[in-house]
Structures are given as C-alpha cells and as structure tokens.
Amino acid sequence: MSTNTTETVAPEAKVRARPHWGRILVWVGVLGLLAILALGLRRAQQGPITVGDTVPNFTLTTFDGKTINLTDLKGKVVVLNFWASWCKPCEQEAADLEAAWRLYQPDGKVVFLGADYVDTEPEALGYLKKFNITYPNGPDLGTRISQAFRIRGVPETYIIDDENVLRSVQIGPFGSLSQIQGMIDPLLGQ
Amino acid sequence: MKKTIPALLVFLALALMTAGAVLAQSGNPGEPTDDQVNTIAKQLYCPVCENIPLDVCGTQACAQWRDLIREKLGQGWSEAQIKQYFATQYGDRVLATPPARGLNWLVYIVPPMAILAGIYILYRAFQSWKRPSAEEDVKAAEPVPPPADDYVLRLEEELKKR
Secondary structure, three states, X not given: OHHHHHHHHHHHHHHHHOOOHHHHHHHHHHHHHHHHHHHHHHHHHOOOOOXXXXXXXXXXXXXXXXXXXXXXXXXXXXXXXEEOOOOHHHHHHHHHHHHHHHHHHHHOOEEEEXXXXXXXHHHHHHHHHHOOOOOOEEEOHHHHHHHHHOOOOOOEEEEEOOOXXXXXXXXXXXXXXXXXXXXXXHHHOO | OOOHHHHHHHHHHHHHHHHHHHHHHHOOOOOOOHHHHHHHHOOEEOOOOOOOEHHHOOOHHHHHHHHHHHHHHHOOXXXXXXXXXXXXXXXXXXXXXXXXXXXXXXXXXXXXXXXXXXXXXXXHHHHHHHHHHHHHHHHHHOOOOOOOOHHHHHHHHHHHHO
C-alpha cells in the first residue's frame, strides 16, 4: 500500500519541481521593462539645476577647436550664456555681455562662455562677428549642456561661483551692463 | 526638293526649341532641388519647434537647417551622412526615426513582442472558453445516474426477486 502511494506521488512531485522557464522569462522581461520605465520617469522628473546646486561638469568645444571643462575653471566665476543666431532677444544682450567680459577679463577671475543652442555654424559665426564677441563660444554639441541645465529657451544665463555652485540665473536677455555686474560682483567679494 | 526645305526648317526650329527647354531645365546642375532638401528635412525635427517636421517648420532656426541641408547636398554629402551630422550636432532626438542602438532597441523590439504576447494570450483565452462548453455538452448527453440510496437499492433487489 505504502509502495503504491510512493509510486503515485513521485510523478506529481517531478512535474511540480520542473521550473516554468517561459513564465520566468516573461516575468524577467516585464520587470526589466518596468525598471527601465522607472529610470526614465525618474530622469524626466529631475528638475533643472537650481540655485545652490553644484553644477555637473560639462565640456564646451569652441568654434576654434579649444576644449573647456567646467571643473578646470574651479576658482573662477563662470558666466554661461545660452544663445542662438536666430534668437532676436539674444541680440539685445550681446553688446552688454561683451562689454562685461572686457570689464572682467583683465583680472582673470571671471570667465564668460557662450553655448550656441541648436544653431548652424555659418550663421553663428556671422552673429559673433556682427556683435564683435570675443569670449569663448562654441556649439552645444548634441544639446548636452542645455539638456543638463534644462533650459526653456534662449537667451538664458547661468552664473556659477568659484566652487562650481550655481548662484543665479537670468531667464531672458539682460537689460543692461549694470544688471550683469550686479550678479557677478557679489561673488567676487567672497 | 521644294517640299523638303520647309520640312527641314520646321525640324530645325523644333530641335532648337527642345534644346532650349533642356538647357532651361538643367539650370545650375550642382544645386539641389527643394524636393531633395525636403526629403531629408521631413526626417528631422528641430528641438526648438517640437513635433513639427523640419520640412514644414516656419521658424528661422528651421530655415537655417534647411539651408544647411542644401549646402551639404551641394557638397555631395549623402542622406545618411547629413542625418548623422545633424544627430552629432544636435543629438539623436532630432531624428524622426530613433537609431537602432542602445536602449532605442526597445522601440523596435517591445511592440512586436507585445503583439505576439497578446496574440498568445488571446489564443489561450479562446481555448479556455471553448473547453468547458464541450465538456458540458458531453455531460448533458449522459444519463443522470440514480441516487445511491440504500432503501432504493433494496427495493430494486426485492423487485428483481419477484
């Protein structure tokens, strides 16, 4: 009797023990997809770099081929301006930004950088020539820098202190040279 | 001979007109046409004007991009080279069709997989709907077994004895 019971139970146990590879594979796939979706959502929900945040490193390759890393500029105040040749409001502040650059350049404590957003090179170079802009400028290759800052449009300017911490943001064009100075000077007095 | 001279003149006039037309059509042979530019432009999206293909976008930024496409075509660049240039300059997001690399593969793999999984689930569902009804039909055809009651069994045995 006991032998019979063993004989009948054994095949069932074998069937139960067999793993359902198909189901496991489907579940792994579904969980993997959900994980990717969660990562994507988390990334999408990350807001822009706000005042007080440390700015992640970025690399700007200028139109003349020089490479500038933000981390290499530690110890200096960085004025990062996003612009484009097709942007009319950018033209309003172009002269003031250049004047500010010429004002701070001799001390070497402030660096101005221009990131050309979604632009074409001939027109961008024409714009720089038109406004006689001499501070380093380069295309925002792959829109990586603008995506890191999550800019909403151009012009936008980010003032970063000597510790690579974002200190102020200007959305839209600067109205005057004194407005630019008003954002930079407090950082130099620290 | 008299008949052949006017015919010859007409033929020459027609030949000259045709040659003129051909010359007018060819124009500047190196310059790409609008159609050639738009064929590539419709596969690109400018990040400034989201969801509007480059060929129908009216902003200055898009006009500059179209001019750039024209310039590159004039330099003999292929469609693939131009698209790659734009992707390098402005990121993959400017391409209408995401390139099949990295996580982008999911875009090409997940929808067909989901469709196949859906077909399989439907197939299994239809099978499960069909099976019980067939069993029920068989059960309905079978005679209902008599109740196993001791009194009834004894009664039947008594009846058999008589």
